[in-house]
Amino acid sequence: MATDLAISVTGLTRRFGARVAVQSLDLSVPAGTVYGFLGPNGSGKTTAIRCMLGLLRADAGKVSIFGESDPVRRLDGVGAIIETPRFYAWLSGRANLEICEAYLPEHRHGQIDEALERVGLASRAHDKVSGYSLGMQQRLGIARALLGRPRLLVLDEPTNGLDPQGMRDVRELIRRLAQEGMTVFISSHLLSEIQAVADTVGIVLKGRRVAEGRVSELLRASAGDSGAVEIELGGPDLDAIRREVAKLDGVSLLPESDPSRVLVRSERLPASELNRALVSQGVALDALSVRAASLESLFLSLTESEEVQ
Amino acid sequence: MATSNPIGGVFWRMVAAELRKLLSRPSGVVMLVISALLPILVFALAKAVEGGGASVSANGQPVTSLFSLEGPKLLGYMLTARNFFVLPLFLVMVSAQLVAEERANFTLRALLALPNARWKVLLAKYAALLTLAAISIAGSLGIGGPLCFVFVEGPRELAAWQGVAFGWVASLASDAGLIALTLLISTFSSSVAGVLVGVILGLMADLAIRGLLQIAEMLKLFPTSQVAGLMPGRALAAWEGYADGWDPWAFLGLGLLTLGCLALATFRFQREDVL
Numbered sequence: 001m002a003t004d005l006a007i008s009v010t011g012l013t014r015r016f017g018a019r020v021a022v023q024s025l026d027l028s029v030p031a032g033t034v035y036g037f038l039g040p041n042g043s044g045k046t047t048a049i050r051c052m053l054g055l056l057r058a059d060a061g062k063v064s065i066f067g068e069s070d071p072v073r074r075l076d077g078v079g080a081i082i083e084t085p086r087f088y089a090w091l092s093g094r095a096n097l098e099i100c101e102a103y104l105p106e107h108r109h110g111q112i113d114e115a116l117e118r119v120g121l122a123s124r125a126h127d128k129v130s131g132y133s134l135g136m137q138q139r140l141g142i143a144r145a146l147l148g149r150p151r152l153l154v155l156d157e158p159t160n161g162l163d164p165q166g167m168r169d170v171r172e173l174i175r176r177l178a179q180e181g182m183t184v185f186i187s188s189h190l191l192s193e194i195q196a197v198a199d200t201v202g203i204v205l206k207g208r209r210v211a212e213g214r215v216s217e218l219l220r221a222s223a224g225d226s227g228a229v230e231i232e233l234g235g236p237d238l239d240a241i242r243r244e245v246a247k248l249d250g251v252s253l254l255p256e257s258d259p260s261r262v263l264v265r266s267e268r269l270p271a272s273e274l275n276r277a278l279v280s281q282g283v284a285l286d287a288l289s290v291r292a293a294s295l296e297s298l299f300l301s302l303t304e305s306e307e308v309q
Numbered sequence: 310m311a312t313s314n315p316i317g318g319v320f321w322r323m324v325a326a327e328l329r330k331l332l333s334r335p336s337g338v339v340m341l342v343i344s345a346l347l348p349i350l351v352f353a354l355a356k357a358v359e360g361g362g363a364s365v366s367a368n369g370q371p372v373t374s375l376f377s378l379e380g381p382k383l384l385g386y387m388l389t390a391r392n393f394f395v396l397p398l399f400l401v402m403v404s405a406q407l408v409a410e411e412r413a414n415f416t417l418r419a420l421l422a423l424p425n426a427r428w429k430v431l432l433a434k435y436a437a438l439l440t441l442a443a444i445s446i447a448g449s450l451g452i453g454g455p456l457c458f459v460f461v462e463g464p465r466e467l468a469a470w471q472g473v474a475f476g477w478v479a480s481l482a483s484d485a486g487l488i489a490l491t492l493l494i495s496t497f498s499s500s501v502a503g504v505l506v507g508v509i510l511g512l513m514a515d516l517a518i519r520g521l522l523q524i525a526e527m528l529k530l531f532p533t534s535q536v537a538g539l540m541p542g543r544a545l546a547a548w549e550g551y552a553d554g555w556d557p558w559a560f561l562g563l564g565l566l567t568l569g570c571l572a573l574a575t576f577r578f579q580r581e582d583v584l
Contacts, residue, residue, distance in 0.1 A: 050583070050584075054421070054422070055418060055421060055422060055582070055583040055584075056582045056583070056584075057580070072424055072425065072426050073424065075423060075424040076424040078422075078424075080422050082418055082419075082422065085419065086414055086415040086416045086418070086419070087416065088330060088416060090333060090334060091330075095329075095333075098326070099326040099329065099330065100419060100420075100423070102322040102323055102325065102326035103319070103322075103326065103420055103423045103425055103430075104423060105319055105424065106318060106319070144419065
């Protein structure tokens with residue numbers, strides 16, 4: 001049923017001259033979930049978000065939000081941050097929110113204090129925005145997006161400029177909002193951030209969707225039916241480890257960015273068996289850890305396969 | 310349930326929000342201060358000339374014999390001073406700030422991601438600018454009018470003041486045209502300076518065309534006075550009719566300019582990609 005989807009994007013295409021920024025993009029964002037929208041820089045994420053919000057005209061395709069496709073009406077019930085939020089710097093944080101609230105329908109008024117409270121800016125609400133740090137402006141942007149209790153919150157890189165504490169606060173806020181039934185569509189290049197909060201993800205590369213689904217399902221599919229695992233090995237003689245690993249059946253070497261480690265993919269051998277096999281060949285190990293399946297490894301494998309194509 | 314009235318309560322709140330922005334910026338405040346000070350300055354100058362003018366000669370005649378300092382006439386000088394360069398320049402600047410500057414500093418993006426038709430957003434900005442212009446005119450007239458009526462000799466009957474009073478009203482119509490023209494140019498430029506240059510270049514081109522039309526008239530190639538009256542430069546000066554006689558072509562031109570610029574600006578704003 002259409003209303004089970006918070007966002008439905010079908011065949012969205014947007015070109016800038018000869019360059020295709022978004023190409024036949026399809027997205028299905030279930031209502032009441034936290035949806036992570038992933039992609040490397042320049043993959044078309046922000047362009048797609050702008051098309052959804054009516055800031056850019058799409059060359060083709062259809063966007064509907066909670067079943068509504070009219071470009072103005074579909075924004076009723078949506079709060080958004082697009083890239084770094086900007087404000088009228090000579091006005092206070094509160095005055096900025098009041099101006100924004102004036103543009104909302106009346107039934108969405110009266111939530112300024114609550115929004116400021118939620119992002120921890122209530123005590124600085126009357127200060128001019130010109131005196132705010134980048135992190136405070138980011139939080140004020142979230143407060144602005146929360147005005148009028150939207151059903152759908154669209155956050156494009158919401159943790160930009162935030163310190164670790166601020167990032168944790170945003171993460172917790174997103175979880176709380178999701179628990180209250182709000183759909184959160186969050187775009188970020190910080191994969192660990194997305195993995196920490198998202199139920200469902202969509203991954204775009206070069207303007208096309210290459211994967212979409214529940215995080216757990218995608219990770220399972222990425223590991224394969226055999227239950228392959230990635231194991232990180234360390235020791236005094238890394239060449240010896242590589243030599244012996246190459247002789248083992250069902251174990252393959254993977255490229256590793258850390259030069260003090262060897263990364264292998266084991267199709268059959270569990271870590272304990274791999275350890276035993278290497279020690280029995282006289283190879284000393286001082287580190288062995290199984291890498292948890294992560295969005296990062298899924299993302300990198302998809303990126304690599306796209307580059308090969 | 311959503312109201313079916315396209316210009317409903319939200320629209321007027323949008324206008325108030327835009328006006329709040331204008332009145333909280335130095336440019337808006339300075340514009341209103343100048344509007345209040347100009348009539349006082351003109352009044353002081355006129356009184357100074359009146360006081361010392363008898364001893365100052367021009368072409369062998371006392372300066373005071375060259376102009377009459379009557380209330381309605383002085384109010385007309387105040388209107389001319391109000392519409393001479395400085396305040397129109399401020400009006401162009403604040404108009405450009407509401408569209409071109411907001412586009413350049415990305416504050417427009419947040420407004421356009423809210424559930425309002427873009428034409429309504431542009432119209433709210435236009436209405437706020439027009440309100441600022443009306444406050445500026447009311448301020449100048451509110452200070453200049455009593456000064457001229459109470460402290461300057463001259464007729465007291467209403468009929469003697471009607472012409473100049475209509476000049477002040479027509480001045481608001483001229484401001485409406487200038488704001489519409491500026492909003493149109495703001496849809497092409499993302500900087501206040503760019504818009505200022507665009508408006509000035511546009512009006513200079515208009516002046517040149519009107520000059521060519523005058524030459525054509527002198528050479529009796531074809532009658533051009535009506536066409537010249539419709540041109541933007543002449544149309545924006547329709548208020549001058551209080552002194553030289555009203556030109557209906559200039560008012561027609563002003564109406565066409567205002568509606569045409571608003572329609573084109575709305576069309577462009579509606580289709581604009583906002584980054």
